[in-house]
Amino acid sequence: MQSDLNLPVDLGTTIMALKFDGGLLLAADSRTSQGSYVSNRMADKITPLIDDIYVCRSGSSADTQTVAGYARYSLDFHSQQLGKRPSVQTAAYILRDFAYQNKEVLSVSFICAGLDDEKARIFSIAQGGAIFEQKNYAAAGSGSTYVLTYLDEKYRPNMTETEVRELAVRAVSLAMFRDNSSGGCIRLCVLKPNTKPERIFLQGDQVQSMFPVHR
Numbered sequence: 139m140q141s142d143l144n145l146p147v148d149l150g151t152t153i154m155a156l157k158f159d160g161g162l163l164l165a166a167d168s169r170t171s172q173g174s175y176v177s178n179r180m181a182d183k184i185t186p187l188i189d190d191i192y193v194c195r196s197g198s199s200a201d202t203q204t205v206a207g208y209a210r211y212s213l214d215f216h217s218q219q220l221g222k223r224p225s226v227q228t229a230a231y232i233l234r235d236f237a238y239q240n241k242e243v244l245s246v247s248f249i250c251a252g253l254d255d256e257k258a259r260i261f262s263i264a265q266g267g268a269i270f271e272q273k274n275y276a277a278a279g280s281g282s283t284y285v286l287t288y289l290d291e292k293y294r295p296n297m298t299e300t301e302v303r304e305l306a307v308r309a310v311s312l313a314m315f316r317d318n319s320s321g322g323c324i325r326l327c328v329l330k331p332n333t334k335p336e337r338i339f340l341q342g343d344q345v346q347s348m349f350p351v352h353r
Contacts, residue, residue, distance in 0.1 A: 150319020152281030152310050153183055153194035155251040155260045156293065157274050158302035161330035162251055162258040164192055165306040167281065167314050168322035170199050179322040184337075188213040190329050191229045191252030196279040197265065198245040205236045205246055226252040230261035230269060238267025249276050256331035281313030281320035288312060299328065303338075311345050 153166045170178035183195045185206045193209070195202035209232045216224045216232075230250040237246050248263040260272040275293055277286055292305055307324060314320045324345050326338040 150280030150317060151183060151196045152277070152279045152285070152313040152317065152320040153196050153249055154277040154282065154289070154306060154309065155194060155249045155272075155275060156289075156297075156302050156306055157258045157260065157295075158299045159296045161299060161328060162253065162260070163299070163302050163306055164194055164249075164251060164327040164329070165310050166194055166325050167310055167320040168325060169314075169320055181322070182325060184325055184327045186210075186335070187229050187250075187252075188217060189223050189252075190335065191224075191226050191250070192327060192329070192335075193229070193233060194249040194251070194278070196247045196249075201244045201246045202248070205233060205240075205244065205248075208236055209233050225254050226250065226259040226261065227254075227271075230263060230271075234263050234267050234269045237263055237265070241266045247278050249278055251276075251329075253329055253331060258329070277309070279320070281310070281317035284316040285309045285313045299330075303328075307340065307345075314345065 151167060156163050164184050166183040168179060168181050170181045185193050185195060187193055187210050193206055195206060209229065212232050213224050213229055233248050233250055247265045250263060251260040260276050262270045262272055262276045262278060274295060275289060277289060288309055310324050323342055324340040328336040
């Protein structure tokens with residue numbers, strides 16, 4: 139009988155970005171898996187690109203890290219040419235171009251989000267390079283299929299930072315509970331105008347207490 143470790147690699151994650159009144163919240167689980175083997179339970183899938191622009195990575199860890207690195211270099215070069223920081227849309231389209239041009243060899247999808255002149259913007263970049271600007275929130279990765287309806291039901295415009303943080307933690311926790319490819323811990327990043335990004339780390343025991351287990 140074929141061993142699970144010999145099956146094709148199954149890549150998954152849970153990432154999301156949500157706007158709140160006065161800023162933006164990014165959230166992600168921390169599990170990197172290869173089929174039934176968890177290769178890293180503490181991965182950081184929220185990657186800074188430039189200033190207040192971040193990318194949440196989903197897909198092959200090596201592929202997404204490489205593309206994020208190229209995007210960071212391109213944005214830095216672009217900012218020197220412009221004499222100012224590029225927009226969130228520019229960052230998203232740079233990621234989109236890398237994903238599209240290499241769609242046959244890369245396994246990547248992203249949520250690119252950040253602040254432009256104190257305005258929060260969120261872009262989803264799908265596998266293959268399709269790009270969509272999201273009005274209020276976005277979720278991606280294998281775990282997102284379990285919680286998108288939950289977000290549709292619970293999210294409302296102009297929520298406070300505390301409300302959005304509680305919603306994101308709850309949603310990622312539920313995704314981790316249902317999706318075998320999501321797990322580990324929860325990482326958050328809060329972006330607000332004229333404030334340094336705030337990184338928050340919730341350990342596994344904190345995650346498990348966020349929802350009841352019903353059987």
